[in-house]
Amino acid sequence: MKLAIFDLDGTLLSVDAGVEWVHFLNQHTDMDMTQDVEQCHQFLSDYRAGNFNVHDFMNFHMRLLARFPRQYLLWQRDCYVEQVIKPKLEASAMGLVNAMKADGYDVILATGTQRFVSEPIAHLFGIETVLATTPVILENGEFSGDHMGDFCYGSSKIDRLMDFLSSKSINVDDLEALVFYTDSITDLPLIEFVEKCHGHVVATNPDPRLKEQAEQRGWSVIEIFHR
Secondary structure, three states: OEEEEEOOEOOOEOOOHHHHHHHHHHHHOOOOOHHHHHHHHHHHHHHHHOOOOHHHHHHHHHHHHHOOOHHHHHHHHHHHHHHHHHHHOOHHHHHHHHHHHHOOEEEEEEOOOOHHHHHHHHHHOOOOEEEOOEEEEOOOOOEEEEEEOOOOOOOHHHHHHHHHHHHOOOOHHHOOEEEEEEOOHHHHHHHHHHHHOOOEEEEEOOOHHHHHHHHHHOOEEEOOOOO
16 A cells, blocks of 8 residues: 555645634624634644643534534534635645545545544545544434544544554555655654654645754655645
8 A cells, every 4th residue: 555644734725624613613603602713713822832732622622513513513514615615725735635646545634623624624635534533423413522532633643543554454564655744843743653664754835843844854845835
C-alpha cells in the first residue's frame, strides 16, 4: 500500500471547519451561543499561541453536539456544507488529492476537527477514511456529549494511524510509500513518525513555525492557497 495522509484545516481548507461550524450554528439556531463563539475563538488564540488544551477543546465540541437533537444537527450540517464549505473548496487542493490517487496512493484524512463536522468535508474531496475524534451516539440516536476512546490531535494522530493500519492488517514498515501533508507545527509528532518510517513530509501552506522547521530539516514546502 502507498499511503497519503492529509490534515484538513489550513492544509486542504483555507478556513477552520470547527470554528466555522460554531459560527454557523450561532447564526442559524435560536439558541444564544455568544459564549460558545467567544470560547471557540479563545481556543483558536490558544492554539496559535501554543497554549492549547486539547481535552477542553474536544469536550467543548462534544457537549455542543449534545445540546441539539441529532436529526436537527444533521440537517444543519447539510446546510453548513453547502453554504460554508463548498464555496471554500480550492481547485488546487482537490487537484492535489486527485493527483495522489492517480499515482496509486490510498488517501486518508487525519484531523483534529471532530468527525461529525470533518467526515462530510472529507467526502467532498473523495476521501472515505477519516481519522478524527468520534462523538458517542446513545441508543436513542442522540449525542451523549462524550467522545469514543482518545481524541485525534498531536501525538494521538499516530495512535489513530496505527489503529487504522491494524484494522487493515498492515504493518507500517510494509508500506510501499508514505507521505504526510500538513500546515501545522502541532502535527510535529506525526511528522517525525512519518520520517522515522522513511516517509515523505510536505509542509502545505505551513504556519511560521512549521515553515521554519521545514527549511531547517529539508522537508518539501508547497503553497496551494493563501490563508
